[in-house]
Amino acid sequence: MSRRGLIIVYTGNGKGKTTASLGVALRALGHGWRVLVIQFFKGEWPVVFGEVEMGKRLSPQLEVLQLGKGFVKYMGDTKPFEEHLAAAREALQEAKARITSGRYDLIVLDEIIYAIDYAGVQLVALEDVLALLDAKPPSLHLVLTGRNAPQALMDRADLVTEMREIKHPWQQKVPAQQGIDY
DSSP: OOOOOOEEEESHHHHHHSHHHHHHHHHHHHHHHHHHEESOOOOOOOOOOOOHHHHHHHTTEEEEEEEESOTTTSSSSSSHHHHHHHHHHHHHHHHHHHHHHSSSSSEETTTTHHOOOOOTBBBSSSHHHHHHHHHTTTTOOOEOOSSOOOOHHHHHEEEEOOOOOOGGGGGGTOOOTTTTTO
């Protein structure tokens, strides 16, 4: 039976987009699939990310690439915008190379939707992200995460789930928790 690769979008203002994509990755790993996670914003932060540590343990079946430079203009960011822009462009090129490589069964493009438009900052063009979808081999499953997914992206997806925030620990000044948030 041939597999039809799906395009999956996890979006919305609630927590759980990356977490949902990692759940899909875990399920795929259980079936012996080769999985790649490319993170467009995470990187260069002084924390240990659980998914990166698991990638080290489960390599080569699971690869996690943190290609970002952190969130632009948020969380203490002082990097020049051009540095973020260059990292996003390189991540986009790497994503296309990996998508067309035939080496993976599932690829997660974590936070790529943020890169399209994060608080008014554009690091990649929507057209470039749609071109990644066009380059996807028929059997490859592709998951994209981030807030405010553009309608054109949702129209192309086979599955769209919106996470809606109802309550969050940040509201009680509780910081991000190791093992839950990273």
